[in-house]
Amino acid sequence: MIDKQSPIPIYHQLEEKIKQLIETGELNPGDILPSEREYAEQFQISRMTVRQAINNLVNERFLYRIKGKGTFVMEHKMEQPLRELTSFTEDMKARGLQPSNRLIHFEILPASAELAEKLGIKEHGPVYEIKRIRLAEDIPMALERTYISANLVPGLTEDIVKDSLYAYVERVLQLKIKGGTQMIEASISNEEERGYLEIEEADPILLMQRISLLEDGRPFEVVKSSYRADRYKFIIDLQR
Structure with a gap:
Protein backbone atom coordinates (compact mmCIF):
# COMPACT_ATOMS: atom_id res chain seq x y z
CA MET A 1 0.00 0.00 0.00
CA MET A 74 11.61 -4.55 -19.83
CA GLU A 75 13.37 -7.82 -20.60
CA HIS A 76 16.07 -8.76 -18.09
CA LYS A 77 19.58 -8.08 -19.35
CA MET A 78 22.12 -10.87 -19.45
CA GLU A 79 25.27 -9.93 -17.52
CA GLN A 80 28.70 -11.05 -18.70
CA PRO A 81 31.62 -10.36 -16.36
CA LEU A 82 34.78 -9.45 -18.27
CA ARG A 83 37.13 -11.37 -16.00
CA GLU A 84 37.75 -14.50 -18.04
CA LEU A 85 37.26 -15.87 -21.53
CA THR A 86 34.21 -18.10 -21.81
CA SER A 87 32.13 -19.20 -24.76
CA PHE A 88 28.55 -18.01 -25.15
CA THR A 89 27.39 -21.59 -24.53
CA GLU A 90 29.35 -21.83 -21.26
CA ASP A 91 28.17 -18.38 -20.19
CA MET A 92 24.47 -19.15 -20.68
CA LYS A 93 24.67 -22.59 -19.05
CA ALA A 94 26.32 -21.01 -16.00
CA ARG A 95 23.20 -18.86 -15.66
CA GLY A 96 20.88 -21.84 -15.93
CA LEU A 97 19.68 -20.76 -19.38
CA GLN A 98 19.37 -22.93 -22.46
CA PRO A 99 21.77 -21.67 -25.14
CA SER A 100 21.35 -22.35 -28.83
CA ASN A 101 22.85 -21.25 -32.14
CA ARG A 102 21.25 -20.51 -35.46
CA LEU A 103 23.89 -21.03 -38.14
CA ILE A 104 23.50 -18.54 -40.97
CA HIS A 105 26.71 -18.93 -42.92
CA PHE A 106 29.68 -21.33 -42.98
CA GLU A 107 32.44 -21.49 -45.58
CA ILE A 108 36.21 -21.36 -46.11
CA LEU A 109 37.54 -18.12 -47.60
CA PRO A 110 40.99 -16.67 -48.37
CA ALA A 111 42.09 -14.36 -45.56
CA SER A 112 42.27 -10.64 -46.26
CA ALA A 113 45.47 -8.80 -45.33
CA GLU A 114 43.83 -7.38 -42.18
CA LEU A 115 42.42 -10.73 -41.07
CA ALA A 116 45.67 -12.57 -41.84
CA GLU A 117 47.60 -10.12 -39.64
CA LYS A 118 45.20 -10.60 -36.73
CA LEU A 119 45.32 -14.41 -37.04
CA GLY A 120 49.07 -14.54 -37.60
CA ILE A 121 48.77 -16.37 -40.93
CA LYS A 122 49.71 -15.66 -44.54
CA GLU A 123 47.46 -13.44 -46.63
CA HIS A 124 44.98 -15.52 -48.66
CA GLY A 125 45.44 -18.44 -46.27
CA PRO A 126 42.26 -20.49 -45.69
CA VAL A 127 39.98 -19.27 -42.90
CA TYR A 128 36.57 -20.40 -41.73
CA GLU A 129 33.93 -17.68 -41.83
CA ILE A 130 31.14 -18.55 -39.42
CA LYS A 131 28.06 -16.40 -38.89
CA ARG A 132 25.66 -17.39 -36.12
CA ILE A 133 22.74 -16.01 -34.15
CA ARG A 134 23.34 -16.66 -30.45
CA LEU A 135 20.16 -17.32 -28.47
CA ALA A 136 19.23 -17.83 -24.83
CA GLU A 137 15.89 -19.54 -24.21
CA ASP A 138 15.22 -18.98 -27.95
CA ILE A 139 15.65 -15.20 -27.58
CA PRO A 140 18.20 -13.63 -29.99
CA MET A 141 21.07 -12.13 -28.02
CA ALA A 142 23.84 -11.54 -30.55
CA LEU A 143 24.83 -11.76 -34.18
CA GLU A 144 28.29 -13.32 -34.17
CA ARG A 145 30.87 -13.51 -36.99
CA THR A 146 33.87 -15.76 -36.28
CA TYR A 147 37.06 -16.20 -38.31
CA ILE A 148 39.46 -19.11 -37.63
CA SER A 149 42.49 -20.43 -39.51
CA ALA A 150 41.48 -23.69 -41.24
CA ASN A 151 45.04 -24.97 -40.86
CA LEU A 152 45.03 -24.39 -37.11
CA VAL A 153 41.58 -25.92 -36.52
CA PRO A 154 41.11 -28.71 -39.09
CA GLY A 155 37.92 -30.71 -39.52
CA LEU A 156 35.49 -28.00 -38.47
CA THR A 157 31.96 -28.70 -39.72
CA GLU A 158 28.55 -27.07 -39.58
CA ASP A 159 27.39 -29.61 -36.99
CA ILE A 160 30.30 -28.71 -34.69
CA VAL A 161 29.71 -24.96 -34.82
CA LYS A 162 26.00 -25.50 -34.20
CA ASP A 163 27.01 -26.96 -30.83
CA SER A 164 30.05 -25.54 -28.97
CA LEU A 165 33.14 -24.55 -30.91
CA TYR A 166 35.27 -24.18 -27.78
CA ALA A 167 34.42 -27.71 -26.63
CA TYR A 168 35.61 -29.10 -29.98
CA VAL A 169 38.84 -27.10 -29.94
CA GLU A 170 39.77 -28.01 -26.36
CA ARG A 171 38.39 -31.54 -25.98
CA VAL A 172 38.86 -32.98 -29.47
CA LEU A 173 41.83 -31.07 -30.84
CA GLN A 174 43.44 -30.71 -27.38
CA LEU A 175 44.25 -27.04 -27.97
CA LYS A 176 44.21 -24.93 -24.83
CA ILE A 177 42.52 -21.53 -25.17
CA LYS A 178 44.31 -19.16 -22.79
CA GLY A 179 42.65 -15.74 -23.12
CA GLY A 180 42.30 -12.81 -25.43
CA THR A 181 41.82 -9.12 -26.04
CA GLN A 182 38.34 -7.67 -26.30
CA MET A 183 37.10 -4.26 -27.44
CA ILE A 184 33.53 -3.04 -26.86
CA GLU A 185 31.80 0.03 -28.26
CA ALA A 186 28.25 1.31 -28.62
CA SER A 187 26.68 1.66 -32.05
CA ILE A 188 23.37 1.98 -33.90
CA SER A 189 22.02 -1.21 -35.46
CA ASN A 190 22.12 -1.68 -39.21
CA GLU A 191 19.56 -3.43 -41.41
CA GLU A 192 21.19 -6.87 -41.14
CA GLU A 193 21.44 -6.69 -37.35
CA ARG A 194 17.84 -5.53 -37.00
CA GLY A 195 16.62 -8.44 -39.07
CA TYR A 196 18.51 -11.14 -37.20
CA LEU A 197 18.20 -9.66 -33.70
CA GLU A 198 14.52 -8.69 -34.06
CA ILE A 199 15.03 -5.07 -33.03
CA GLU A 200 13.72 -1.76 -34.35
CA GLU A 201 15.38 0.83 -36.57
CA ALA A 202 18.05 2.86 -34.76
CA ASP A 203 17.96 0.58 -31.70
CA PRO A 204 21.37 0.62 -30.00
CA ILE A 205 23.70 -2.37 -29.99
CA LEU A 206 26.98 -3.27 -28.33
CA LEU A 207 29.74 -4.09 -30.81
CA MET A 208 32.37 -6.49 -29.51
CA GLN A 209 35.57 -7.54 -31.27
CA ARG A 210 37.80 -10.19 -29.71
CA ILE A 211 41.07 -11.86 -30.63
CA SER A 212 41.45 -15.11 -28.67
CA LEU A 213 44.82 -16.73 -28.05
CA LEU A 214 46.00 -20.28 -27.45
CA GLU A 215 48.27 -21.18 -24.56
CA ASP A 216 51.34 -20.95 -26.81
CA GLY A 217 50.41 -17.39 -27.83
CA ARG A 218 49.07 -18.16 -31.29
CA PRO A 219 45.92 -16.25 -32.30
CA PHE A 220 43.05 -18.70 -32.40
CA GLU A 221 40.05 -16.68 -33.58
CA VAL A 222 38.78 -13.24 -34.48
CA VAL A 223 35.20 -12.68 -33.32
CA LYS A 224 32.98 -9.74 -34.24
CA SER A 225 29.66 -9.69 -32.38
CA SER A 226 26.65 -7.39 -32.27
CA TYR A 227 24.79 -7.70 -28.95
CA ARG A 228 21.32 -6.42 -28.22
CA ALA A 229 21.87 -3.49 -25.86
CA ASP A 230 18.42 -3.98 -24.33
CA ARG A 231 19.17 -7.58 -23.30
CA TYR A 232 22.88 -7.73 -22.62
CA LYS A 233 25.40 -5.84 -20.52
CA PHE A 234 29.05 -6.34 -19.68
CA ILE A 235 30.40 -6.13 -16.15
CA ILE A 236 34.00 -5.13 -15.35
CA ASP A 237 35.51 -5.62 -11.89
CA LEU A 238 37.98 -2.90 -10.95
CA GLN A 239 40.48 -3.00 -8.13
CA ARG A 240 42.79 -0.39 -6.69
Whole structure:
Protein backbone atom coordinates (compact mmCIF):
# COMPACT_ATOMS: atom_id res chain seq x y z
CA MET A 1 0.00 0.00 0.00
CA ILE A 2 0.95 3.66 -0.35
CA ASP A 3 1.62 5.43 2.96
CA LYS A 4 0.66 9.05 2.43
CA GLN A 5 1.96 9.97 5.91
CA SER A 6 5.45 8.70 5.14
CA PRO A 7 8.29 11.17 4.50
CA ILE A 8 9.15 9.04 1.45
CA PRO A 9 7.65 10.68 -1.66
CA ILE A 10 4.56 8.93 -2.97
CA TYR A 11 5.99 8.55 -6.48
CA HIS A 12 9.04 6.79 -5.01
CA GLN A 13 6.83 4.41 -3.02
CA LEU A 14 5.01 3.50 -6.23
CA GLU A 15 8.33 2.96 -8.04
CA GLU A 16 9.48 0.57 -5.33
CA LYS A 17 6.17 -1.29 -5.37
CA ILE A 18 6.40 -1.86 -9.13
CA LYS A 19 10.05 -2.92 -8.84
CA GLN A 20 9.05 -5.43 -6.16
CA LEU A 21 6.36 -6.89 -8.43
CA ILE A 22 8.99 -7.32 -11.16
CA GLU A 23 11.55 -8.89 -8.81
CA THR A 24 9.04 -11.37 -7.39
CA GLY A 25 7.80 -12.39 -10.82
CA GLU A 26 4.29 -11.02 -10.40
CA LEU A 27 5.15 -8.78 -13.35
CA ASN A 28 7.16 -10.56 -16.04
CA PRO A 29 9.15 -9.24 -19.01
CA GLY A 30 6.75 -8.20 -21.74
CA ASP A 31 3.76 -7.76 -19.38
CA ILE A 32 1.73 -4.60 -19.86
CA LEU A 33 1.27 -2.34 -16.84
CA PRO A 34 -2.07 -0.97 -15.64
CA SER A 35 -2.84 2.49 -17.00
CA GLU A 36 -2.02 5.70 -15.12
CA ARG A 37 -5.74 6.07 -14.40
CA GLU A 38 -5.96 2.57 -12.91
CA TYR A 39 -2.94 3.16 -10.66
CA ALA A 40 -4.32 6.55 -9.59
CA GLU A 41 -7.69 5.01 -8.67
CA GLN A 42 -6.12 1.98 -6.94
CA PHE A 43 -3.90 4.04 -4.64
CA GLN A 44 -6.02 7.23 -4.51
CA ILE A 45 -3.17 9.38 -5.83
CA SER A 46 -2.89 11.84 -8.70
CA ARG A 47 -2.15 10.71 -12.26
CA MET A 48 0.74 13.21 -12.29
CA THR A 49 2.33 11.30 -9.40
CA VAL A 50 1.81 8.00 -11.22
CA ARG A 51 3.32 9.49 -14.40
CA GLN A 52 6.42 10.61 -12.50
CA ALA A 53 6.93 7.11 -11.07
CA ILE A 54 6.48 5.47 -14.47
CA ASN A 55 8.81 7.97 -16.17
CA ASN A 56 11.51 7.25 -13.62
CA LEU A 57 11.21 3.49 -14.16
CA VAL A 58 11.37 3.96 -17.93
CA ASN A 59 14.53 6.03 -17.51
CA GLU A 60 16.01 3.32 -15.28
CA ARG A 61 15.18 0.70 -17.97
CA PHE A 62 12.75 -1.28 -15.80
CA LEU A 63 9.92 -0.37 -18.19
CA TYR A 64 9.48 0.72 -21.78
CA ARG A 65 6.68 2.38 -23.74
CA ILE A 66 5.14 1.55 -27.10
CA LYS A 67 3.20 4.47 -28.54
CA GLY A 68 -0.50 3.73 -28.71
CA LYS A 69 -0.17 0.42 -26.85
CA GLY A 70 1.01 1.14 -23.31
CA THR A 71 3.88 0.60 -20.89
CA PHE A 72 5.60 -2.79 -20.61
CA VAL A 73 8.11 -4.56 -18.36
CA MET A 74 11.61 -4.55 -19.83
CA GLU A 75 13.37 -7.82 -20.60
CA HIS A 76 16.07 -8.76 -18.09
CA LYS A 77 19.58 -8.08 -19.35
CA MET A 78 22.12 -10.87 -19.45
CA GLU A 79 25.27 -9.93 -17.52
CA GLN A 80 28.70 -11.05 -18.70
CA PRO A 81 31.62 -10.36 -16.36
CA LEU A 82 34.78 -9.45 -18.27
CA ARG A 83 37.13 -11.37 -16.00
CA GLU A 84 37.75 -14.50 -18.04
CA LEU A 85 37.26 -15.87 -21.53
CA THR A 86 34.21 -18.10 -21.81
CA SER A 87 32.13 -19.20 -24.76
CA PHE A 88 28.55 -18.01 -25.15
CA THR A 89 27.39 -21.59 -24.53
CA GLU A 90 29.35 -21.83 -21.26
CA ASP A 91 28.17 -18.38 -20.19
CA MET A 92 24.47 -19.15 -20.68
CA LYS A 93 24.67 -22.59 -19.05
CA ALA A 94 26.32 -21.01 -16.00
CA ARG A 95 23.20 -18.86 -15.66
CA GLY A 96 20.88 -21.84 -15.93
CA LEU A 97 19.68 -20.76 -19.38
CA GLN A 98 19.37 -22.93 -22.46
CA PRO A 99 21.77 -21.67 -25.14
CA SER A 100 21.35 -22.35 -28.83
CA ASN A 101 22.85 -21.25 -32.14
CA ARG A 102 21.25 -20.51 -35.46
CA LEU A 103 23.89 -21.03 -38.14
CA ILE A 104 23.50 -18.54 -40.97
CA HIS A 105 26.71 -18.93 -42.92
CA PHE A 106 29.68 -21.33 -42.98
CA GLU A 107 32.44 -21.49 -45.58
CA ILE A 108 36.21 -21.36 -46.11
CA LEU A 109 37.54 -18.12 -47.60
CA PRO A 110 40.99 -16.67 -48.37
CA ALA A 111 42.09 -14.36 -45.56
CA SER A 112 42.27 -10.64 -46.26
CA ALA A 113 45.47 -8.80 -45.33
CA GLU A 114 43.83 -7.38 -42.18
CA LEU A 115 42.42 -10.73 -41.07
CA ALA A 116 45.67 -12.57 -41.84
CA GLU A 117 47.60 -10.12 -39.64
CA LYS A 118 45.20 -10.60 -36.73
CA LEU A 119 45.32 -14.41 -37.04
CA GLY A 120 49.07 -14.54 -37.60
CA ILE A 121 48.77 -16.37 -40.93
CA LYS A 122 49.71 -15.66 -44.54
CA GLU A 123 47.46 -13.44 -46.63
CA HIS A 124 44.98 -15.52 -48.66
CA GLY A 125 45.44 -18.44 -46.27
CA PRO A 126 42.26 -20.49 -45.69
CA VAL A 127 39.98 -19.27 -42.90
CA TYR A 128 36.57 -20.40 -41.73
CA GLU A 129 33.93 -17.68 -41.83
CA ILE A 130 31.14 -18.55 -39.42
CA LYS A 131 28.06 -16.40 -38.89
CA ARG A 132 25.66 -17.39 -36.12
CA ILE A 133 22.74 -16.01 -34.15
CA ARG A 134 23.34 -16.66 -30.45
CA LEU A 135 20.16 -17.32 -28.47
CA ALA A 136 19.23 -17.83 -24.83
CA GLU A 137 15.89 -19.54 -24.21
CA ASP A 138 15.22 -18.98 -27.95
CA ILE A 139 15.65 -15.20 -27.58
CA PRO A 140 18.20 -13.63 -29.99
CA MET A 141 21.07 -12.13 -28.02
CA ALA A 142 23.84 -11.54 -30.55
CA LEU A 143 24.83 -11.76 -34.18
CA GLU A 144 28.29 -13.32 -34.17
CA ARG A 145 30.87 -13.51 -36.99
CA THR A 146 33.87 -15.76 -36.28
CA TYR A 147 37.06 -16.20 -38.31
CA ILE A 148 39.46 -19.11 -37.63
CA SER A 149 42.49 -20.43 -39.51
CA ALA A 150 41.48 -23.69 -41.24
CA ASN A 151 45.04 -24.97 -40.86
CA LEU A 152 45.03 -24.39 -37.11
CA VAL A 153 41.58 -25.92 -36.52
CA PRO A 154 41.11 -28.71 -39.09
CA GLY A 155 37.92 -30.71 -39.52
CA LEU A 156 35.49 -28.00 -38.47
CA THR A 157 31.96 -28.70 -39.72
CA GLU A 158 28.55 -27.07 -39.58
CA ASP A 159 27.39 -29.61 -36.99
CA ILE A 160 30.30 -28.71 -34.69
CA VAL A 161 29.71 -24.96 -34.82
CA LYS A 162 26.00 -25.50 -34.20
CA ASP A 163 27.01 -26.96 -30.83
CA SER A 164 30.05 -25.54 -28.97
CA LEU A 165 33.14 -24.55 -30.91
CA TYR A 166 35.27 -24.18 -27.78
CA ALA A 167 34.42 -27.71 -26.63
CA TYR A 168 35.61 -29.10 -29.98
CA VAL A 169 38.84 -27.10 -29.94
CA GLU A 170 39.77 -28.01 -26.36
CA ARG A 171 38.39 -31.54 -25.98
CA VAL A 172 38.86 -32.98 -29.47
CA LEU A 173 41.83 -31.07 -30.84
CA GLN A 174 43.44 -30.71 -27.38
CA LEU A 175 44.25 -27.04 -27.97
CA LYS A 176 44.21 -24.93 -24.83
CA ILE A 177 42.52 -21.53 -25.17
CA LYS A 178 44.31 -19.16 -22.79
CA GLY A 179 42.65 -15.74 -23.12
CA GLY A 180 42.30 -12.81 -25.43
CA THR A 181 41.82 -9.12 -26.04
CA GLN A 182 38.34 -7.67 -26.30
CA MET A 183 37.10 -4.26 -27.44
CA ILE A 184 33.53 -3.04 -26.86
CA GLU A 185 31.80 0.03 -28.26
CA ALA A 186 28.25 1.31 -28.62
CA SER A 187 26.68 1.66 -32.05
CA ILE A 188 23.37 1.98 -33.90
CA SER A 189 22.02 -1.21 -35.46
CA ASN A 190 22.12 -1.68 -39.21
CA GLU A 191 19.56 -3.43 -41.41
CA GLU A 192 21.19 -6.87 -41.14
CA GLU A 193 21.44 -6.69 -37.35
CA ARG A 194 17.84 -5.53 -37.00
CA GLY A 195 16.62 -8.44 -39.07
CA TYR A 196 18.51 -11.14 -37.20
CA LEU A 197 18.20 -9.66 -33.70
CA GLU A 198 14.52 -8.69 -34.06
CA ILE A 199 15.03 -5.07 -33.03
CA GLU A 200 13.72 -1.76 -34.35
CA GLU A 201 15.38 0.83 -36.57
CA ALA A 202 18.05 2.86 -34.76
CA ASP A 203 17.96 0.58 -31.70
CA PRO A 204 21.37 0.62 -30.00
CA ILE A 205 23.70 -2.37 -29.99
CA LEU A 206 26.98 -3.27 -28.33
CA LEU A 207 29.74 -4.09 -30.81
CA MET A 208 32.37 -6.49 -29.51
CA GLN A 209 35.57 -7.54 -31.27
CA ARG A 210 37.80 -10.19 -29.71
CA ILE A 211 41.07 -11.86 -30.63
CA SER A 212 41.45 -15.11 -28.67
CA LEU A 213 44.82 -16.73 -28.05
CA LEU A 214 46.00 -20.28 -27.45
CA GLU A 215 48.27 -21.18 -24.56
CA ASP A 216 51.34 -20.95 -26.81
CA GLY A 217 50.41 -17.39 -27.83
CA ARG A 218 49.07 -18.16 -31.29
CA PRO A 219 45.92 -16.25 -32.30
CA PHE A 220 43.05 -18.70 -32.40
CA GLU A 221 40.05 -16.68 -33.58
CA VAL A 222 38.78 -13.24 -34.48
CA VAL A 223 35.20 -12.68 -33.32
CA LYS A 224 32.98 -9.74 -34.24
CA SER A 225 29.66 -9.69 -32.38
CA SER A 226 26.65 -7.39 -32.27
CA TYR A 227 24.79 -7.70 -28.95
CA ARG A 228 21.32 -6.42 -28.22
CA ALA A 229 21.87 -3.49 -25.86
CA ASP A 230 18.42 -3.98 -24.33
CA ARG A 231 19.17 -7.58 -23.30
CA TYR A 232 22.88 -7.73 -22.62
CA LYS A 233 25.40 -5.84 -20.52
CA PHE A 234 29.05 -6.34 -19.68
CA ILE A 235 30.40 -6.13 -16.15
CA ILE A 236 34.00 -5.13 -15.35
CA ASP A 237 35.51 -5.62 -11.89
CA LEU A 238 37.98 -2.90 -10.95
CA GLN A 239 40.48 -3.00 -8.13
CA ARG A 240 42.79 -0.39 -6.69
